[in-house]
Amino acid sequence: LEHQDLQDRGASMDALAVHYELGDDFYALWLGGDMGYSSGLWTADTPDIDAAQDNKADYFASRLDVGPSSRVLDVGCAWGGPAHRLAAHHGATVHGLTRSPAHAGHVNGRGVPGLSAGLEGWADHEPTAPYDAIVVLEAMEHFAQDGLPAADRREIYSAFFDRCHGWLAPGGGLGLQVFCLENVGRDAARRDTPLVRLIRERVFPEAVPPYLADLVEAWDPVFSVEVLEDQTSDYPKTLRAWRRALVANADAAAAITGADVSAMVARYLAAGEMLFRLHEWSLYRAVLRPRPKRRVLG
Ligand SMILES: C[S@@+](CC[C@H](N)C(=O)[O-])C[C@H]1O[C@@H](n2cnc3c(N)ncnc32)[C@H](O)[C@@H]1O
Numbered sequence: 001l002e003h004q005d006l007q008d009r010g011a012s013m014d015a016l017a018v019h020y021e022l023g024d025d026f027y028a029l030w031l032g033g034d035m036g037y038s039s040g041l042w043t044a045d046t047p048d049i050d051a052a053q054d055n056k057a058d059y060f061a062s063r064l065d066v067g068p069s070s071r072v073l074d075v076g077c078a079w080g081g082p083a084h085r086l087a088a089h090h091g092a093t094v095h096g097l098t099r100s101p102a103h104a105g106h107v108n109g110r111g112v113p114g115l116s117a118g119l120e121g122w123a124d125h126e127p128t129a130p131y132d133a134i135v136v137l138e139a140m141e142h143f144a145q146d147g148l149p150a151a152d153r154r155e156i157y158s159a160f161f162d163r164c165h166g167w168l169a170p171g172g173g174l175g176l177q178v179f180c181l182e183n184v185g186r187d188a189a190r191r192d193t194p195l196v197r198l199i200r201e202r203v204f205p206e207a208v209p210p211y212l213a214d215l216v217e218a219w220d221p222v223f224s225v226e227v228l229e230d231q232t233s234d235y236p237k238t239l240r241a242w243r244r245a246l247v248a249n250a251d252a253a254a255a256i257t258g259a260d261v262s263a264m265v266a267r268y269l270a271a272g273e274m275l276f277r278l279h280e281w282s283l284y285r286a287v288l289r290p291r292p293k294r295r296v297l298g
Pocket residue numbers: 007010011016020035036037038075076077078079080081082097098099100103120121122123136137138139142143
């Protein structure tokens with residue numbers, strides 16, 4: 001598939017804008033201090049969402065050996081919470097990709113040395129030098145449009161992992177956090193229920209969470225698995241923290257988006273908590289290592 005086809009088969013910028021362009025100040029009310037928009041990592045003594053977000057970034061930093069000399073690509077960086085942590089705390093040079101103008105503006109506006117973002121999809125990205133690490137934290141959910149046949153979705157995921165493989169320096173690695181459709185059957189995203197409609201029409205149009213099996217099939221030719229963990233129990237805690245903060249700031253939120261939209265987002269956060277609690281959706285974290293270029297065995 002050509003660049004443009006790959007881009008066109010993912011969520012469009014208009015579709016992404018439905019959720020991500022509701023106003024940075026709206027998200028600042030409830031995402032937590034660094035505006036990470038992916039699940040945190042909670043241990044028994046994690047006090048709050050900010051600590052959980054740091055834990056998540058540190059988890060990938062330590063497994064991918066991210067330090068002061070590292071060049072890191074963050075695909076789908078949103079407002080740059082984890083990218084900020086990798087740059088400011090771990091000293092790496094981090095470049096984020098996003099297809100949301102608000103995100104690129106916010107990340108570049110942080111003015112953090114070594115941190116930048118480009119308004120560019122992964123299919124168009126041409127690195128100037130290889131990366132030591134690539135992180136993809138809940139962005140793959142947007143890469144293949146809801147409604148595409150399964151074979152087409154797998155083809156897109158394969159193209160993505162092939163690109164990442166080509167972008168990594170020797171010894172590099174790919175950190176992946178992704179939520180997947182789990183105990184819902186293969187036609188889950190097609191079901192016409194109020195919850196599926198809410199998510200498809202008002203929260204994440206043109207997006208669909210992958211199935212783990214499709215991801216594994218797509219990465220396996222070019223990556224081996226170093227870590228693959230189901231850490232679904234992290235997401236209800238994250239969603240609850242976000243929703244509590246949103247409800248506590250309901251008036252300010254409604255003043256920004258209108259009461260209908262902020263209440264709809266709160267409903268989505270509650271529904272998401274339920275989906276992860278029931279394990280209908282799962283949260284995976286993976287660390288993948290590029291396979292060596294194929295050798296001829298005589
Ligand atoms: C849920 S947010 C990611 C959260 C972020 N990684 C974090 O942990 O804070 C999804 C991001 O993926 C981006 N995105 C969607 N499609 C993309 C594509 N084809 N290429 C690059 N980024 C994409 C969106 O613009 C958005 O910034």
